[in-house]
Structures are given as C-alpha cells and as structure tokens.
Amino acid sequence: MNDIKDRNVRSRISSFFTYLVMIFFTVMALYPLFWLVISSFKTTTEFQMNKLGFPRRWVTVNYKDAWVRGKFPMLIVNSFFYTGITTIAILVFSFMAGFGFAKIRHKATPILYGSFVIGILLTLQSIMVPLFLIVNWVGLYNTRLGVLIPYIGIGMPMGVYLGTEYIRSIPDALVESARIDGASYGRIFWAIVIPMAVPVAVTVAILTVTGTWNEFMLINILTSNDGLKSLPVGVQKFAGALSTDYGKQFAALTIGLIPMLLFYLVFRKEITKGVAAGAVKG
Amino acid sequence: MAKVNTMADTKREQRRAYWALVLPGFLLYIAVMAFPTIFSVVLSLTSYNGGKLFGGKPVEMVGLKWYVRLFGDEYFYRALKNNLWIVLVSVLGQIPLGFFLAYVLYRGLVRGKDFFQTMIYLPTVISTVVIGILWKSFFAPHGAFPELMRIFRPGYEYTMGSHPMIPVLFVILWMYSGMYMIIFMANLQKIDNAVIEAARIDGAGEMQVLRYVILPALSGVIVVTAILAISGSLKSFDLIYVMTGGGPANRTSVLSIYMFDKAFKGAPNYPLANAISTVMVIISFLLIGLTKFAEKKFGGRE
Incomplete structure (x- = not known):
C-alpha cells in the first residue's frame, strides 16, 4: 500500500x-x-524610465505615426500582391508539371523531375548575385515582375516535388477513363487532378505564403523603389531609421508581427503539418 | 470526314500535352535557379565585376584566383567559425530541446498539448525582420535584458561587445527549436502505439520505453534532422543580417553575410562573392551526400 x-x-x-x-x-x-x-503602447520618454512594466498610460500615438509615416497600408498591399500571385502561380505551374510527370509517360521525366529534386537543395544565397545581375540585364530591375519571377521560380522545386509525389497516388484509371470519354488533358487537370490534390495544395500554399511573406533579402536587392517594397522591408527600413524613437519602432514591429500571427493562429494545424512534410524532405 | 482516333494521334497529343504541362514550370526553374547556380560557379572563375557582359571590359578567365584569395582571408575563417558555432547550437541545442518538448507532448505527460505546441512554435512563423530587430532592442543597452539582469544583480552593466555571438546563438535557439519539435512530433505520431503499450504491459518504465522503443524508431529521423540543422546553419543569414549585420567588427559574421558584404556593400566584388557562395554550395552538397549515406545506414531499421 x-x-x-x-x-x-x-x-x-x-x-x-x-x-x-x-x-x-x-x-x-x-x-x-x-x-x-x-x-509599443508607451511613449519613448516613458519607455526610457519604465522598460519592463506595463505602460502607466496606454498611448496609441505610436501606431498612428508609424502607420502613416512608414507607409504601411501600401506595404501591406504590396505584400498581399507578391504573396498572392506567387502562391497561385507556384500552385498552378508546379501541379501542371506534377501532373505531366506523374500521369503521362515520357522518357524525359527522369531527367526533368530529377533536376527539380536537386533544386530543393539549392539555396537562395548561391543565386543571389547572379539573379541580381540577370534581372539587371533583362531590364526587370525595379519592377514587380522582376520580383515575382524569382519568387515563383524559387518555389518551383518544392512545389513540383510535393505535387508529383501526391498526384502519383491518384489512380491511373481515373485519368484513363476520362481520356476514353474524350476529355482533354487540360480538362482532366482542372476537373480531376486539382480537386483531388487539395490536401497537398494546402501544404504547398502554406509553405509558399509563409516563405514569400517573410522574404526580404531578395526584394531588397532587386528593387530600390520604395513603392515596390514589401512589409518586412518597410519594417526594417522604418524601425532601423528610428533606432532611438523606441515607441514608434516597437509599433512598427508590432504591425509587422500581426499578419503572420493571425495567419498562424487560423491555420496552425495546417502550418505544422506542412512544415513537417516540407522539412524532412528538404 | 469521319474523325479517326489512331494510336499515332493519341501519342502525338500526349506528347504535346506533356510539354505544355511541364515546360512553363521547368523554364521558370531553369531561369531562376538552375542557370544562376551554374552561372555563379562560372563567374567565380572570371574577372567579371558588373557592367556589360559583352562589349565592355573584356572578361578573362582567372582560374582559382578568387578561391586562393578567399582561403587566405582571415575574415573567411572568422565567418566559418561562427557558422560552426551555429551548427553546434543547432545540433546540440535545438534538436535535443525540440525532441524533449515533442516527447513530453507526445506522451501526454502534460495536459494542454495543443496550447503548448502552438505557443512554443509561434516564434518560428514570425518575420525574421521583426524577430531580429526585436531581439536587437531587447539586448541593446537601452533594452529589456540589462534591466532584467539588474533585478538579480543590481548595478549590472551589459555590453553587446563582450561576447557578441552569444545573443545571436540564443535567438537562433529560441526561434527554431519549435521547428524541430514539430518535426519530431510528426514522426513520433507515426510510431505504432501498440508497441509502446506492449512494452508498458511488460513492465517497461518511461525511460525504458524511450530508450528501447522510441529512440530506435526515430534513429533515421534524428540523423536527417541533424543534417538539416547543419545545412540550415551553414545558410543562416536573415536573422544575423537584421540583428547585428555581422558586427561589431565582423565578429558575428557568417559565410552568407561575408558573401553579401562582398557583393552589395561598398565596392562590389562579384567574382569573390560567387566564390564564397560556390564554397557554400559545395559544403552543403557534401552534407546532403552524407545524409543519403546516413539514411541508408541508419534509416533501414525503421
């Protein structure tokens, strides 16, 4: 006992x-x-005297200032633009390729698909300088397209890899019977493959959205025009320039924090699943 | 005329569909990733330093000149050493910590699994820019850290200059341990619960289950995460760039920051920058070869 x-x-x-x-x-x-x-709710004067505690007086003036002077509305719109287009383009292009690789027999597949898989291992740093030079040569420096194309290309390997592996698990019979009924490959792609690939599409979308939204290095070197920058770049510029105006700096950081925080709280199940799927393969 | 669907027609249509599906993605990939990677290696062997490729100053092949320069540069070794510190913190810090957290949650040793998982993973999803500046302010002389220390040790004076890598390593541990927790959680959930139950019925304690059931089942994953952590550490860039920019006096620099400085700060030296990134790619490919090897050797037991 x-x-x-x-x-x-x-x-x-x-x-x-x-x-x-x-x-x-x-x-x-x-x-x-x-x-x-x-x-971020303290004035800079209060912060200097009271660094750890709650504000004695909660002020929102930091947010008002940062919001206007940091041009945050424009930065947020830009970020949505880059993230939205990149995500959709990666989903469409990589699943198209995945459909081709998985369901149409062709002798080029091992080489092409293999090169994508190697691409998963390539890193942003190893292409930063050449991309900068190439984007300059083709006249896409300081354009939205010059940001979008690299973003889309960088996301292709992971998208193609996850897409192909998943589409392989769709029964061949489904595709073949649709072919016999006279459906074109394009129609099969939109009507059969895409609806069935929704789970992996969610994973790819999650990885792309988080990666693109948080990206700031490439866009920093590929554009110099403030009107083309995204939220992280804006936050860095704004907060960096105000290194002694702590209140506004913290407000800017909080604004930069909120979108991903919301995205995470809404999609946390999908995000953790996607990260586990993406990471172990990498 | 009646439409006859011959075999040859279907074949041709199939081929056309194949290329229509595959080509857009493939061309994007070649243009943005494959070609620049090869191009970077080629540039590192030349004297090309910006401007027009043709018609400008003639581009010469200079062989391994930039690599010789690189391996003779003290800055290179300092950056490499910092990379190795990050490797150490990742492999001996993030992975064990991530595993411990995952294990506690997976075995149901605490309630509120979802809550703990959500909160501990949170730092990983936030923009590196925000994280970097936040911690820079936190550790700054005017920030919260010296103030917190003064609660325990009045009169504490903090200088970022004394051991500048320590805050950086701490933040890396703080930010990414949650990722390893998630990876281990996902793989722990794949273990057949019946095996664990059977071991428990046979009288195995918590530690014995861990030692004889769970760790052997995860050996492959542990190896893969270790290599992931190593190659991730060699690439680390964003956080340090925002937090310290490699300073003070390059003491927190890493290879990728070294490369970035050579390419985009002050007078550019593109060939040298490309030599650095080529060295980074070679190291990381060696590591990936090692993963494959390790996977074959240890992964088979799953």
Whole structure:
C-alpha cells in the first residue's frame, strides 16, 4: 500500500516539474513578443524610465505615426500582391508539371523531375548575385515582375516535388477513363487532378505564403523603389531609421508581427503539418 | 470526314500535352535557379565585376584566383567559425530541446498539448525582420535584458561587445527549436502505439520505453534532422543580417553575410562573392551526400 502511495507522490512531483519546465519554455517563447507589444503602447520618454512594466498610460500615438509615416497600408498591399500571385502561380505551374510527370509517360521525366529534386537543395544565397545581375540585364530591375519571377521560380522545386509525389497516388484509371470519354488533358487537370490534390495544395500554399511573406533579402536587392517594397522591408527600413524613437519602432514591429500571427493562429494545424512534410524532405 | 482516333494521334497529343504541362514550370526553374547556380560557379572563375557582359571590359578567365584569395582571408575563417558555432547550437541545442518538448507532448505527460505546441512554435512563423530587430532592442543597452539582469544583480552593466555571438546563438535557439519539435512530433505520431503499450504491459518504465522503443524508431529521423540543422546553419543569414549585420567588427559574421558584404556593400566584388557562395554550395552538397549515406545506414531499421 505504502509503495503505491509513494509512487503516486513521486509521479505527482515529476508531473509538477514537467509542467514547470513546459511553462518555462512557453514563457520564454512568448515573453519577448509580449514585451514588444506592451512597449509599443508607451511613449519613448516613458519607455526610457519604465522598460519592463506595463505602460502607466496606454498611448496609441505610436501606431498612428508609424502607420502613416512608414507607409504601411501600401506595404501591406504590396505584400498581399507578391504573396498572392506567387502562391497561385507556384500552385498552378508546379501541379501542371506534377501532373505531366506523374500521369503521362515520357522518357524525359527522369531527367526533368530529377533536376527539380536537386533544386530543393539549392539555396537562395548561391543565386543571389547572379539573379541580381540577370534581372539587371533583362531590364526587370525595379519592377514587380522582376520580383515575382524569382519568387515563383524559387518555389518551383518544392512545389513540383510535393505535387508529383501526391498526384502519383491518384489512380491511373481515373485519368484513363476520362481520356476514353474524350476529355482533354487540360480538362482532366482542372476537373480531376486539382480537386483531388487539395490536401497537398494546402501544404504547398502554406509553405509558399509563409516563405514569400517573410522574404526580404531578395526584394531588397532587386528593387530600390520604395513603392515596390514589401512589409518586412518597410519594417526594417522604418524601425532601423528610428533606432532611438523606441515607441514608434516597437509599433512598427508590432504591425509587422500581426499578419503572420493571425495567419498562424487560423491555420496552425495546417502550418505544422506542412512544415513537417516540407522539412524532412528538404 | 469521319474523325479517326489512331494510336499515332493519341501519342502525338500526349506528347504535346506533356510539354505544355511541364515546360512553363521547368523554364521558370531553369531561369531562376538552375542557370544562376551554374552561372555563379562560372563567374567565380572570371574577372567579371558588373557592367556589360559583352562589349565592355573584356572578361578573362582567372582560374582559382578568387578561391586562393578567399582561403587566405582571415575574415573567411572568422565567418566559418561562427557558422560552426551555429551548427553546434543547432545540433546540440535545438534538436535535443525540440525532441524533449515533442516527447513530453507526445506522451501526454502534460495536459494542454495543443496550447503548448502552438505557443512554443509561434516564434518560428514570425518575420525574421521583426524577430531580429526585436531581439536587437531587447539586448541593446537601452533594452529589456540589462534591466532584467539588474533585478538579480543590481548595478549590472551589459555590453553587446563582450561576447557578441552569444545573443545571436540564443535567438537562433529560441526561434527554431519549435521547428524541430514539430518535426519530431510528426514522426513520433507515426510510431505504432501498440508497441509502446506492449512494452508498458511488460513492465517497461518511461525511460525504458524511450530508450528501447522510441529512440530506435526515430534513429533515421534524428540523423536527417541533424543534417538539416547543419545545412540550415551553414545558410543562416536573415536573422544575423537584421540583428547585428555581422558586427561589431565582423565578429558575428557568417559565410552568407561575408558573401553579401562582398557583393552589395561598398565596392562590389562579384567574382569573390560567387566564390564564397560556390564554397557554400559545395559544403552543403557534401552534407546532403552524407545524409543519403546516413539514411541508408541508419534509416533501414525503421
């Protein structure tokens, strides 16, 4: 009897410590973000005297200033534009290629598909300088197209890989019977393949949206016109220039934080699934 | 005329459909990734440094000149050393921590699994720009960190200059451990629960289940994540670029920042920058070869 009681006490203690550890890591993860958000409601003068506590007076003037002076409405529209077009284009082009690779026999497939798979391993840094030079030569420097084409191309390998592997699992018989009924490949793609590939399309879309929205290096070197920049670049420029006006800097960072935070809270199940799928393959 | 669908017609249509489907994506990929990668290697062997490719200053092949320069540059080794620090923190910090968190959640040792998972993964999804500037302010002399330290040690003075890599490494650990947690969670869920139950019925304790059931089942995943962490560490760029820009005095620089500086800061030296990125690609391909090898060797037991 005593033994069981003893074990109960022990397991309670260990459970208590497990909770303690988990809560510690959660607090560690959240505290800096929390600190950022409460600091953004302080005036710079207050922040200098009160760096850790809650604001004595919550002010929103930082947000008003940052919103207007940082041109955030325009940056957010730009970010939606780049992310939206890139995501749709990657989905369409990579699933088209995936359909071709998976369902039409062709002797070029091993080479073409293989080259995409190698592409998953290539990194942004290794193409940054050549891309910059090429975009300049073809006259796409400082244009939206000059940002979109690289974004789309960079996302292709992962999209083609995940798309092809998934479309392979669609039964051949479905495609063949549609062919016998006289459907064209284009029609089969839109009416059969796309609807059936929705789960993997969600994964590819999630990976693309998070990657494109947060990207700031490439767009920084491919454009110099402020009107073409995206939200992360704007945040960096605005917050960097105001390194002593802490209140506005924190407000700008909070504005930069919110879109991805919302996206994550809404799609967290899909995001974690997509990351697990994308990462292990990489 | 009656429409006759001969075999040859279908074949031809099939071929046409194949190229129509595959070509747009393939051309984009070639233009944006494959060609620039090869081009980068070629440029690293030349004297080309911007301007017109034809008709301008003639471009000469200079062989391995830039590589010789690179391997003789002290800055290169400093950057490489910092990369290795990041590798160390990733492999010995992020992976064990990620595994520990995943394990606790997977085994149901705490309630509120969804809550903990959501919160701990949160830093990974936020823009690197926001994270970088946030932590820069946090660790700055005017920031929260010195203030927090003063609660425990009054009169604490903090200087970023003393060990500039420590905050960077800390933030890397903070930001990405959640990713490894997610990867391990996904793979832990693939383990057949019946095996664990059977081990429990046979009297195995928590530690024994971990040691004899779960770790062997995950050996392949652990190897793959290790290589992922290594190659990810060699590429790390965004966070450091925003947080320190490689400073002070290049003491937090890494290979990719070294490359970026050579290409886009001050007078550009594109060939040297391309030599750096080529070295990075070679290192990362070697590592990928290692993954394949390790997968074959350890992954088979799953």
